[in-house]
Amino acid sequence: MGARLQVERPGTIMKKGMRRQIVLHYILVVFLALLLVEVIFLLAIRTYYYDSVYNSITTHISAAEEFYQKYQLTNENSPFALEELLDSFELSNTELQVLTLDGKMITNSTGFQPDRTITTSDVPEAVGGSIGRWVGRQPGTNENVMAVSKVLQIGGRDAYVLRYLTSVEGINSNLFNVTLLAIGIGGAVMAVVASFSFGLANSIVKPLNNITAVSAQMAKGKFDVRIKGNYRYEIADLASTLNYMAQEIVRSNQIKDDFISSISHELRTPLTSIKGWSETLISGGYDPEETKLGVGIISKESNRLIGLVEELLDFSKLQQNEMRLSMGAVGIKELLQEIVLNVWAKAEKKQIRLVLDAEEGLVVYGDANRLKQVFLNIADNAIKFSHEGSDIMIHAYRLFEDQVEVVVSDTGIGISEEHLARVKDRFFQVDSLNGGTGLGLAISQQIIELHGGLLEMESELGQGTRVRVQLMLADAASGTINTEEKMEGTE
Incomplete structure (x- = not known):
């Protein structure tokens, strides 16, 4: 890793690295999520409190207006009309103001008669036909208040604007306390998150540091070291x-x-x-x-x-991908007959009988010399590891419409399951006492792959070995493989 990651002792700064990035990103994500939740929560609480006050006033207005319109006894122009109006619409802990339609105050429930005009937005809204609402600071006292205004109709015409003014200082104080509580809870949550993020970062970084240290030793050639630990x-x-x-x-x-x-x-x-x-x-x-x-x-x-x-x-x-193939039509039966003649003398020394069974007319597209090299290696191995007096069967037949399969099988000593998985690895030898370089099957495998074919081995220890080689027939291969393409693929 480019930078070693360490958690410093208290009083030091955490070094840059993966641990720091994990902690910072994790805390940042949780902080933003927590901030969003708290803001939404506080706005919802504020809205709930303010709407409760507003709904309480509007409900009172509706009930009082219904009673006033039904039981009004005093004439509008009577000197007792405004007093009756205040008594009918008065609400505890709330100042009731009676205004003209242009916002000039006529009277209020406090007994003071200030000669002033109300210019807040709730009055025009009420005159417009709705129930006006305004929240702000009261001029003079600088107190946070809510004003709710509604036009009162008398005799079918707009007569006055009833304006209720109530303090929201208590609500704001409660909201402030809730905000402090939310911040405290958020701080506690962030402390837990920070501790958890450090633990999470350590659970990732410490194993990586261990792996890095062991890898560094491997890079120096100490391949006997191993990464230890129950990681997940x-x-x-x-x-x-x-x-x-x-x-x-x-x-x-x-x-x-x-x-x-x-x-x-x-x-x-x-x-x-x-x-x-x-x-x-x-x-x-x-x-x-x-x-x-x-x-x-x-x-x-x-x-x-x-x-x-x-x-x-x-x-x-x-x-090095430098092998070049000289591609052309190759008769499988003729090629296998030549192989049998080449290894016949060696088979005779062990009294091994070679049996060839090949269909007529099987022609593949490939390099005759390289294919001969492959099948010579397979046949030579079969003879080398077969018992004296045994048989080696060589079959060649059409597998599919476009493929031919050659199978070389013996009843020799066979290969164990453990060795069979590695027998085509370079330099690997099942029995080093038999000589050779251990490259024959590895080379054969790659030559067959260059021909677009497949080489597979099946074996059971003590029962013998079966080698299958699949190649593409010339008719099918001529449209997809040619000498130039094969040479480009190997350069």
């Missing part, structure tokens, strides 16, 4: 993957070491024979038969060396 979810997958990587590297190194040891032996043996016979022949004094035998051994061991080197070169080309 994606971190557990990451730890498992790195442990598996280290295990595979160890295995690959072991295979590489075994390969080097094996190939050194494979190269030394023929070189020793060549060197020995060369020195013997140089000394002279041997009859023609002995000379012929020595030259034959030198030729045989030279061919063996050439085969080993060519196998290594093929593997190198495949690894």
